[in-house]
Amino acid sequence: YDCFSAGRFEEAEFVATSVVKWMNSTPDLHFLAGLASHYLQKLPVALQHYFQCLRLNPFHDLVWTNVGAVYQALGKVEDAVVAYEHAVITSEKTGTSNLDAGLLNNFGSLLVIMHQEYEGLLYLQKALTLDQNMNNALVNLGSHYQDEGDLQFAEVHFKRALYSVKY
Numbered sequence: 001y002d003c004f005s006a007g008r009f010e011e012a013e014f015v016a017t018s019v020v021k022w023m024n025s026t027p028d029l030h031f032l033a034g035l036a037s038h039y040l041q042k043l044p045v046a047l048q049h050y051f052q053c054l055r056l057n058p059f060h061d062l063v064w065t066n067v068g069a070v071y072q073a074l075g076k077v078e079d080a081v082v083a084y085e086h087a088v089i090t091s092e093k094t095g096t097s098n099l100d101a102g103l104l105n106n107f108g109s110l111l112v113i114m115h116q117e118y119e120g121l122l123y124l125q126k127a128l129t130l131d132q133n134m135n136n137a138l139v140n141l142g143s144h145y146q147d148e149g150d151l152q153f154a155e156v157h158f159k160r161a162l163y164s165v166k167y
Contacts, residue, residue: 004035012036020049027057034066043070061090065103072110080110101131109140117144133164 003012013036020029034049047070053063068083084107108123121144127137142157 009036009039027053031063046070059090061087101127101134105137112144135161135164
């Protein structure tokens with residue numbers, strides 16, 4: 001974990017993939033290996049690790065969130081939607097309350113882009129209930145309202161985003 005917090009993702013990937021060889025049946029190790037590869041933009045490798053984690057623990061909602069993010073980055077929109085839905089459903093089923101603002105923001109912004117504005121806006125607003133200063137959700141909402149021509153509401157969100165940035 002120290003490698004992640006220090007931003008040493010190459011080292012984190014090396015350590016995680018080395019340990020996975022010895023402890024192949026530990027889902028969280030596959031998650032960490034996937035996360036390191038994800039940060040390094042090795043998206044297909046990240047997916048391999050994430051899916052191995054899910055084979056061992058299909059209820060790992062954080063992995064489903066990251067699978068959605070990888071698919072979204074790869075432009076595989078339908079696969080991203082399915083993964084985000086799995087993350088939401090898994091979190092609700094397990095009662096872990098791991099719904100986080102990042103998942104809700106990513107899913108919401110993707111739905112808005114797909115012209116499913118009503119559902120997307122609900123997820124974006126829910127993200128802000130979990131983290132009222134989440135810059136990405138504020139910018140996504142501001143962009144939506146700007147595109148809709150509601151410049152006053154867009155300005156409110158953009159200003160909140162600007163003032164929520166920590167320097």
